[in-house]
Amino acid sequence: MASIDYKNELVAENREQIEKHVREILRLIGEDVDREGLLDTPARVTRMYEEIFAGYAADPREVLGVTFDEQHEELVIIKDIVYYSQCEHHMAPFFGKVHVGYLPSGKVAGLSKFARLVDVVTRKLQVQERITSEIADILFDVLKPHGVMVVVEGEHMCMCARGVKKYGSQTVTSAVRGSFRKDATLRSEFLSLLK
Numbered sequence: 001m002a003s004i005d006y007k008n009e010l011v012a013e014n015r016e017q018i019e020k021h022v023r024e025i026l027r028l029i030g031e032d033v034d035r036e037g038l039l040d041t042p043a044r045v046t047r048m049y050e051e052i053f054a055g056y057a058a059d060p061r062e063v064l065g066v067t068f069d070e071q072h073e074e075l076v077i078i079k080d081i082v083y084y085s086q087c088e089h090h091m092a093p094f095f096g097k098v099h100v101g102y103l104p105s106g107k108v109a110g111l112s113k114f115a116r117l118v119d120v121v122t123r124k125l126q127v128q129e130r131i132t133s134e135i136a137d138i139l140f141d142v143l144k145p146h147g148v149m150v151v152v153e154g155e156h157m158c159m160c161a162r163g164v165k166k167y168g169s170q171t172v173t174s175a176v177r178g179s180f181r182k183d184a185t186l187r188s189e190f191l192s193l194l195k
């Protein structure tokens, strides 16, 4: 499931300042900031920040604002929702897929809202564990389902491009709320449907 485009108005307001600081960082790392290839880079980086940090300007609970009543009380799974986030330790990208399963209790959300929720939660400085638990907590709180399970897979550039340099390793995190905590069969059903 593809992600959705948002903008961060906070970045837009501070555009001039951000551009100035990006230019300064370029100078401090040893670049010639006046060479042609870099002239538009501070503005480009700022536009990129508007996109990849759009989560700061949005309320994740609001994206689930429209829910509807539906008497389906069995497992619903939305899998393979792609995300792109930035680790809060290095400001390096990490990305992968989110899989959500929930057991509704009378209230369901439109399928696209799960992808919107993933976008809002991931488009800020994050750690993978917090993405996982935030999505689980918000769904559990807003939809009041019998249970929720969230699995997140991620590849972290801070582990590839620098530091330990372990390319291709995947981090998998999960969070369970409600009936998923107690019911191992339900967890197995969810995990087997992800394959």
Ligand SMILES: Nc1nc2c(ncn2[C@@H]2O[C@H](COP(=O)(O)OP(=O)(O)OP(=O)(O)O)[C@@H](O)[C@H]2O)c(=O)[nH]1
Binding pocket: 087, 088, 089, 126, 127, 128, 129, 156, 158, 159, 162, 163, 164
């Ligand atoms: N738990 C968790 N750790 C993360 C995530 N993203 C990055 N990290 C880790 O954050 C840690 C930061 O460790 P530090 O020792 O403070 O920083 P560092 O010296 O740059 O660490 P190295 O990467 O080991 O060189 C590293 O182990 C990263 O791999 C994440 O989403 N979750």
Ligand SMILES: [Zn+2]
Binding pocket: 087, 088, 089, 090, 091, 092, 156, 158, 159
């Ligand atoms: Zn990192």
